[in-house]
Amino acid sequence: MVMDNLYNQTYMKQACEQLQGTIECDFVGLAFQESKGPNIGWKYASGNSNDKYERITLRYGKGIAGRVLSTGRPMEIKYFPQNILGKALEYPIMLAEKLLYAYAVPILINGIPKGVLLVGFRSETSISDDEKKFVEKAAADIKKFLSLEKM
Amino acid sequence: MKNSPTKNQISSYIIQSQEEEIKRIALELHEGVGQTLYSLYSGLQFIEQTINSSNMKSYVNEMSQLLEKTIQEIRLLSVELHPPTLTTLGLVPAMKSYLRMFTSTYGILVDLDIEGQEPNLTETQKITLFRVCQEALGNVAKYADTHFIQLDFLFVDNNLTMTINDNGKGFTVENEMQRSSGLAAMKERMNLIGGQCLITSEIGKGTTIDVLLPL
Numbered sequence: 404m405v406m407d408n409l410y411n412q413t414y415m416k417q418a419c420e421q422l423q424g425t426i427e428c429d430f431v432g433l434a435f436q437e438s439k440g441p442n443i444g445w446k447y448a449s450g451n452s453n454d455k456y457e458r459i460t461l462r463y464g465k466g467i468a469g470r471v472l473s474t475g476r477p478m479e480i481k482y483f484p485q486n487i488l489g490k491a492l493e494y495p496i497m498l499a500e501k502l503l504y505a506y507a508v509p510i511l512i513n514g515i516p517k518g519v520l521l522v523g524f525r526s527e528t529s530i531s532d533d534e535k536k537f538v539e540k541a542a543a544d545i546k547k548f549l550s551l552e553k554m
Numbered sequence: 555m556k557n558s559p560t561k562n563q564i565s566s567y568i569i570q571s572q573e574e575e576i577k578r579i580a581l582e583l584h585e586g587v588g589q590t591l592y593s594l595y596s597g598l599q600f601i602e603q604t605i606n607s608s609n610m611k612s613y614v615n616e617m618s619q620l621l622e623k624t625i626q627e628i629r630l631l632s633v634e635l636h637p638p639t640l641t642t643l644g645l646v647p648a649m650k651s652y653l654r655m656f657t658s659t660y661g662i663l664v665d666l667d668i669e670g671q672e673p674n675l676t677e678t679q680k681i682t683l684f685r686v687c688q689e690a691l692g693n694v695a696k697y698a699d700t701h702f703i704q705l706d707f708l709f710v711d712n713n714l715t716m717t718i719n720d721n722g723k724g725f726t727v728e729n730e731m732q733r734s735s736g737l738a739a740m741k742e743r744m745n746l747i748g749g750q751c752l753i754t755s756e757i758g759k760g761t762t763i764d765v766l767l768p769l
Binding site: 440441442453454455456457458459460462463464465491492495498499501513515 | 612616619622623624626627630657658659660661662663692695696699701
């Protein structure tokens with residue numbers, strides 16, 4: 404996608420860091436479709452505890468990010484791995500970053516989910532409705548930035 | 555009066571029945587649904603080339619991409635359930651295929667070392683070794699908190715040795731054996747085919763799983 408130039412990379416990295424600072428969460432990840440092929444990977448992260456996210460390719464329809472991509476709707480997980488759909492092994496980013504809470508929203512380009520923005524905590528915390536709106540706004544800002552870049 | 559089947563025979567029968575069903579579903583996904591979707595994907599690509607309207611072209615392209623992702627997921631699901639290469643090419647090629655999927659799913663690197671030549675293993679031996687390895691790798695992804703696994707296969711002197719080693723956070727084996735049915739199932743599966751599964755772990759240093767099978 405349009406993630407390859409330095410300006411875009413700086414913008415995305417800063418967007419993750421700013422969101423982490425505002426929500427005061429432990430982890431923020433931004434996944435996008437690769438420039439070639441159908442694969443979607445975690446391109447940017449803030450607060451990551453290791454580099455596993457760089458090697459993870461999202462499974463379409465699986466886990467929190469995979470489901471957000473397939474449904475195009477936000478998803479929240481509380482007290483992971485309790486009360487999850489499927490098995491804990493289907494949630495790689497939760498396992499890789501040892502997250503107990505996550506809220507993920509789609510980044511829609513022309514109405515189609517092309518990316519995922521995720522905020523997470525390593526403690527049994529959750530975020531308020533206002534904070535959720537802030538995450539959604541951050542995703543909308545990223546979408547706007549990408550749309551402007553394409554023009 | 556005929557002798558009743560032993561507990562081991564019943565366990566073997568249940569496992570074998572489940573494996574046959576899993577294999578059937580995996581094959582159906584890979585060869586049936588997967589192939590049909592691929593035909594649809596090729597057809598959509600052909601249609602896309604003939605469309606002049608840019609809006610419509612872009613819409614068909616999105617549909618193609620969605621189909622491509624679905625085909626890929628079906629392929630991965632099939633490898634997870636029962637790799638098609640396990641029957642056709644053997645344990646090592648199936649493990650290689652599974653390890654590629656494991657690294658791209660969990661971000662954990664696996665170094666695979668093979669010494670000797672894979673002998674002719676029975677279907678039951680191959681699937682048991684594959685399942686034990688799959689369970690061990692899954693446990694690393696869930697609990698070990700590490701980014702690297704060493705997996706060794708040794709085929710020498712009519713013996714097969716498989717060692718899975720991680721330098722993760724480790725655990726107390728006695729406590730986990732009582733708590734986790736996954737670890738007990740690994741040992742039981744190996745016992746049923748005449749092998750052994752030894753689990754050693756030290757907190758802060760990691761875990762080693764040694765699987766031995768006389769051939």
